[in-house]
Amino acid sequence: MNSIVIMGVAGCGKSSVGARVAQAMAWPLVEGDDHHSEANRHKMQSGIALTDADRQGWLATLATQISLQPQGVVVTCSALKRSYRERLRQASPGLRFAFLQISQTEAQARVTARAAQHFFNTALVDNQFATLESPEGEAGVLTLDATRSLDALQADICTWLLRAKELA
Structure with a gap:
């Protein structure tokens, strides 16, 4: 059974879509935001973009979470760079990605609307698209x-996902 990463820039709906897919597939959900270090969360709250080095421990943790769920898991993760996706693919052969594509304007509006409930600083949306x-x-x-x-x-x-399972 293939696991899946629900990916995209901030505000694209990873958490909302991921929760629904996990429920429908009866798979556990690993919310990527819950696995950021305190230092990374502080940086993002302060409007400081994470570097590749900042993300390494986070990606390693998510890869471990994927490898611990061979029956299937839904992971929410921005997975902005191909190298990040390759790191996650190492954890599970056949790992799939659902890319939630959104315009920069819509992402900014969504991130702004949730600003009071989420640690991600609205100033970082531009960086997400640049990355x-x-x-x-x-x-x-x-x-x-x-x-x-x-x-x-x-x-x-x-x-x-079900079609891929049938073809496997």
Whole structure:
């Protein structure tokens, strides 16, 4: 069974979509934000973008979480760079990614709307887009319009996962 990473820039809906997919697939959910170090969370709250070095421990933790769930797991993780995705793929052969694509304007509006409830500083949205290396064209990636309904996104992802299971 393949596990999946729900990925994209801040504000694309990773947590909301991931929770629905996990419930529908009866897989555990690993919320990437819950595994950031205190130092990384402080940086992001302060509007300081994380570096590759800052993300290494976080990615290692998420990779461990994936490898501990061979029956399948849903992970929410920005996975902005191909090297980050490759690090996660090492944890699970056949790992899949659902890329929630969103415009910079829409992402900024969503991050601003949740600012009181989330540690991520709205000033970092531009950096997310500057860092993003699109996964389109990589094996095992489904690209979706993040502005579609949660029901539609969940249905498309689950259908894709189940089809892959049947073909395996």
